[in-house]
Amino acid sequence: MKILLNISLFLILNSIAFSQTKINYKLQHKILAMFKTDQKWRIEALKLQDGKKSVYDENTIYNNMSIADSLNMIAAKLIVKKYGYPGYNLVGEKGSDSFWAIVQHCDDDIAFQQKVLLLMAKQVKRQNASGEDFALLQDRVLVNTGQKQIYGTQLITDPITHITKTLPMRDSIHVDSLRKSVGLQSLKEYLKLFEQH
Numbered sequence: 001m002k003i004l005l006n007i008s009l010f011l012i013l014n015s016i017a018f019s020q021t022k023i024n025y026k027l028q029h030k031i032l033a034m035f036k037t038d039q040k041w042r043i044e045a046l047k048l049q050d051g052k053k054s055v056y057d058e059n060t061i062y063n064n065m066s067i068a069d070s071l072n073m074i075a076a077k078l079i080v081k082k083y084g085y086p087g088y089n090l091v092g093e094k095g096s097d098s099f100w101a102i103v104q105h106c107d108d109d110i111a112f113q114q115k116v117l118l119l120m121a122k123q124v125k126r127q128n129a130s131g132e133d134f135a136l137l138q139d140r141v142l143v144n145t146g147q148k149q150i151y152g153t154q155l156i157t158d159p160i161t162h163i164t165k166t167l168p169m170r171d172s173i174h175v176d177s178l179r180k181s182v183g184l185q186s187l188k189e190y191l192k193l194f195e196q197h
Helices: 002-020 025-049 058-083 088-104 110-125 131-144 175-181 187-192
Strands: 155-157 164-166
Touching (some): 058 088
């Protein structure tokens, strides 16, 4: 009888776990398509910044980036209204990270970014969204509202010297321990990624 009860409990718990991790593939596909458009124009812009050729001229790239961001923001708002923040259990890790990147580029609506940040915080606590992504959005919102950032993720590059540095931080002394707490590499390692070759 005890074995039967254990098997029944196992089956019940498995069915609960399965129902909580059932991926919404239609939503995941939609988010990944939005992200693909988001990245297309940013990749082309980087080509120009790096002195490489693009099949598009600068005006076309930035106009299309602006249009893509506007359309993605409209779609992202509808997703948030219907589902809240889409975490790993809803759209998988790639889908959730892609949604974050789209919201990261919604700088024309800081209030929306703030709303997503609050929803995302709950998912991060449940380990259902990325702590690194949360830190990047948190810093972006702070910088966009004229405040000092926490994790040192928002940077500026001097157009003459090409030296990249962080925008002002609240606590530069403890920034590496704050970064570590959300899964980010050290600030020194992060800045190395942006060094000109």
